Amino acid sequence: MENISANGTKNEGSILLEMRGIVKEFPGVRALDRVSLQVRAGTVHALMGENGAGKSTLMKCLFGIYEKDEGEILLEGQPIVFRNPREALDRGVAMVHQELNQALGRNVMDNIWLGRYPKRLGIFTSEREMEQKTRTVFEDLGLSIDPKRKMSEMPVAERQMAEIAKAVSYDAKIIVLDEPTSSLTEEEVGHLFRIIRTLRARGCGIIYISHKMEEILQISDEITVMRDGAHVATASAAEMSMERIIRLMVGRELSHRFPPKASRPGEVIFETRGISSRFAKVKDVSIKVRRGEIVGLAGLAGAGRSELLENIFGISVRSGGALYLNGKEIRNRSPREAIRNGFAFLTEERRSTGIFGILNITENTTISALRKYLRAGLFLSDRRRAADTDDMVKRLSVKTASKSTQIRTLSGGNQQKVILARWLLTTPDILLLDEPTRGIDVGAKYEIYALMEELAAAGKSILMVSGELPELIGVCHRIYVMSGGEITGEVDAASTTQEQIMTLAAKNV
Amino acid sequence: MKLKIVQKFKQMPPNERRIYLRELLINNSLYIFLVAAIVLIQCMNPRFLSGPSIINIISLSAANLPIALGIAGAIILTGTDLSAGRIVGLVACVSAALLQMTGYAGKMFPNLQTLPIPVVFLLVIAIGALVGFINGYCTATFHLHPFIVTLSTQLIVYGALLLLLMTGNNNGQSISGLDPSYTNFIKGSVISLGSTPIPNYVWYVLVITAIMWVVWNKTAFGKNMFAIGSNSEAANVSGVNVKRCIILVFVLAGVLYGVTGFIEAARIGSNSASTGLNYELDAIAACVIGGVSFVGGTGKISGVILGVVLLRLIFVGLTFLGIDANMQYIIKGLIILIACAIDMRKYLVRR
């Protein structure tokens, strides 16, 4: 374990929250091994670690979702034990979850005041007071959201802001943000950071959980790194560098974040000519993808990148334009047809549209290629399915106890590998990847990049969407930039800059 | 307001106009159907919209409204309640048994004096609330689906009802000969429309519906109910006492079934083991027709009323037209299917 002194942290605020020697054991696993964490007033404290390092377990112990086995928690010097999230809220400790937990059918203010509606005469809720208080909180944070808007009609970014506003409305002293930027655009991240700075200036302590190094270094004052359920290091952000954090997280040196680009693109294999979407915002998009090429799609959230992939894959209704594969027109009217034409689509929402949670690795791996395993056109060959699954697990180095493990028990990175394996078994020519590394730890990210590069070298073509510009620049050969549903530019990854891409991305906003 | 919409419409390009109009038609097709059906039936039988007929439709709807309002709560929680009809039956029989007139030949408890109506009312409400409590408690505590819980309590309540019918000197006979004070209280009329009396229970149901509107829209309990139906985990994390709220929803539903049964006993006048049978299915149908979705977290009192009225309109209309019962099944089935399909469109993401 490396010890870095906490001396020299730029903010000398008093300690708001202290977790000391927290131990949590699950049958057979010590998920947390004497972990300590100190959060000072008026600071942003980043909590980092690979998936499975114990960050969320630690937070669940804080909020009483798990009962800790050992250790103590002090809030402003007072020992406390929260039995549930509500008790934590009442004491000013709030959490904004990565997977937003909101009543989508209700409006913004109903969500914010849920569980503590302002009342008149003891039983009636006061809509007016609710609206007024909501507006006050929003103005305070510089948000312009209609308190009466229905949650389900709002973009994720606004829902996220509403959730943060909710935490603020509890007068929270400690706010935990779990991957708050995973679905935000650069601009929205900027807004979020302004809000975080406002809160910090008021003396709040903020625990910031994220995988995005650039953001962490930009916003945080102190950084704590965890690995395998143990505390590895805490240091001021000024003393940290990206390489050092990565080294602390993975416990080894990662010489490069991205594998070298060895693949050489060949002739154009797939082309869209002026395609538009009937209901989604894809307008007159023409792009070309070469054999063995990794093409990126950059843009702000809501630029229509995922929608473009969905359109190509036949999920959304195409209202104009045409697709060409090897110079021949194809239609891709449904995902089935697209798969037959050699397309594969890795969806953005892994949990809701990717994995079959309670099914095991074998089922998850072979589900899209079952036709291959038919004997006599009727019965599935379990032997061949098992053999292929074993192959894939080895080839993609999926870390799992066995291939009969339920996929939901794997870490995000390993789940993503299994889904990639599923698509590879359909022997696709063109892979459409939507945020393939979202919510995945650094080590697994590198493995996925390497796999993409390997596929490209083998002549497969990849069209990927990502919100992380360094990733696009590091992995792709060529990048299309989208804005407002249209292609606003095409750049060469080797010579472009983040600034150039951002300018193009903001063109139609 | 209306002008604004017209202006907006005029500014739309033609293809958007077409889509807008089509959506407008589809989303309001239930109302359009309703109006068309009324016009058609009225043309074929002009007595359909006469004063007495309208009051009959209102009365029939009123009798079926409280149970639907109760079940709607369960549906908003993404549940359902199969025990509703049997609770209505049990409560109706208890009310009738305790309020038979003295000296009636087949009196169940010959020595029982006629009890004061409020006492019996409170008692049967308590019975409904008790079964509702069991439903809610098992649902909330053991995380059982209400379908299973209420399937069980439905059987238990039916058993209790059969036992009740064999008690006293009733011998499984239907319970009738109700005390006039009771039937007058429910069926009598204080206010008449023209020469047609409006039965009192219509006013009771009106008051109950108003109360339910306030409960759903203006109380923390109501808002919590919708929030739980929309996302129970979010409600839990926000500190809503989810368990208590679920129990309360079912208790409230039980109370409403109690009211339904109390009215039903006097309205029909003869109460047997088949009283209340399948009422829950009509009530569930009314709810889903009125947009109380099984998706959870959505529903309006006005929708439930629309659903109940629509079902009664079909019944009355087809009876007026002399169409046989077989067609009623088909029409009812189609309406439920179409109404729900239209409703579901709102939740489908258009791509």
Place this chain on the structure above:
Amino acid sequence: MKKRILSALLALCLFLPLLTACGGGKGDDVHVFYYTYSDTYISSVRTALDAKLAEAGLTYHDYDGNGNQTTQTEQVRTAITQGARALLVNIVNTGSDDAANEIVGLARDAGIPLIFFNREVSDTVIGSYENCAYVGTRAEEAGLLQGEMIGEYLLEHYAETDRNGDGKISYILFKGEEGNNEAIYRTQYSVEGANELLERANKPALVFYDRANTNGYLVDRNGQWSAAAANEYMTTVLTSYNAAGNNMVELVICNNDSMAEGAISALNSAGFNTGGSSPAIPVFGVDASDAAKSLIRDKKMAGTVQQDAAGMAVALAHLATNAIAEDRGLMDGTEGFTVDESVRKIRIAYGKYLG
């Protein structure tokens, strides 16, 4: 720990009824299968039969088929394995012989006497097993008697019944259930029986109140013969066929007394049949339930057909005793009953009940 106690309690709850059932069920001689406990007439048969069997010194066990033939057939199987010595079956399905044949097969294989009652099975079924008999009424008889009663009533009160004085009597008819023989016969013969008498007296035949309805009846859509169904129909019909419109329904015919009660309740709301000297529309039912008798006494109802529950119980108890006694044939000593000529069917007579 808490959970374990709870599950133990639950298990106990489940076993308790079984224990009590076993206590009485195992050694019982006679097993009686009712098509449903929710039928009021069947309930009176049950009470009477329970008493008669006890009187004859026989132990018995009652089952509720709950209107479901599958349930009932399974109950019969179980009873046979428990060592039943006589089976009394009030069969659920009367639409075809299949269900009855299956039960006959079960009884024949086990060599147990089988007596069907109340809901009729065909002569072929009874003939297919020598230890099989039927006790019941003639399905047509209830309808015919009801029709006769209506006809006689009308001939006596024609002018006052014909409220609008158009010379014809308009009627409404409530049918209990679709596809049930009893309901079909009662619906058909009540009107035919009445018309026959009217024709003989040179009066016009009955006219269904609504010409658009070609069925000539309104049916309980839940098949429950329920008061509620009749009540809602009647209320609705009265909104357009009433005294004010000079087209009032002049006669109400019901398949059973529950429906009659529901119809009367609706008539009450419209100011009819409230007893005493109030204007009354004649309402006829079947069953002679306590409630109906009471209504007839109060002049709120015109008449009903009496099903002799006690008489049926006597005949059933007699056959059950024969079945269990080893030295007696099933039909021994049935001379006092009305027995069909060619088949082992004992007929319990219906009777008119006019108060």
